Amino acid sequence: MIDIQILLNYDNLSGVVTLNLTIMAMIYCRECGKMISDQAHSCPHCGCVVSNPNRSERDWLTALLLCFFLGTLGIHSFYAGKNAIGVVQLLTLGGCGIWTLIDFIMIVCGSYHDGDGKLLSNR
Numbered sequence: 001m002i003d004i005q006i007l008l009n010y011d012n013l014s015g016v017v018t019l020n021l022t023i024m025a026m027i028y029c030r031e032c033g034k035m036i037s038d039q040a041h042s043c044p045h046c047g048c049v050v051s052n053p054n055r056s057e058r059d060w061l062t063a064l065l066l067c068f069f070l071g072t073l074g075i076h077s078f079y080a081g082k083n084a085i086g087v088v089q090l091l092t093l094g095g096c097g098i099w100t101l102i103d104f105i106m107i108v109c110g111s112y113h114d115g116d117g118k119l120l121s122n123r
Contacts, residue, residue: 056080056113060120064107071100076107081115 009018025038031048042049051057058080067076074089094100106112112120 054118055121056116056118058114058120060107060110060112060122063112063120064104067100067104067107071104072097076103080112080120083115
């Protein structure tokens with residue numbers, strides 16, 4: 001569900017009307033069942049910690065360190081759940097280091113996905 005909030009502000013001095021438009025995706029809290037923003041870290045109603053369904057349970061810092069120290073062996077890919085890619089990286093020594101460098105940059109930029117297609121979490 002998508003929640004759209006429209007806020008109009010009128011400045012009496014300048015006569016300018018400003019429009020603030022906020023669009024948020026809404027999810028249901030798994031504990032109390034009330035609707036909350038998908039960006040919320042916890043439910044404001046019951047205090048339950050909310051896990052983002054688009055984020056992986058795997059940590060990006062762990063993947064970053066594994067890629068830096070053992071990237072040519074594809075260990076970071078195994079950690080992220082990309083087993084087939086991990087085997088290919090292991091056999092090619094990380095694509096002679098080029099594949100490892102690309103994965104390292106993707107992890108640093110926050111665009112590296114796990115085997116389920118979810119972004120690594122930033123805990």
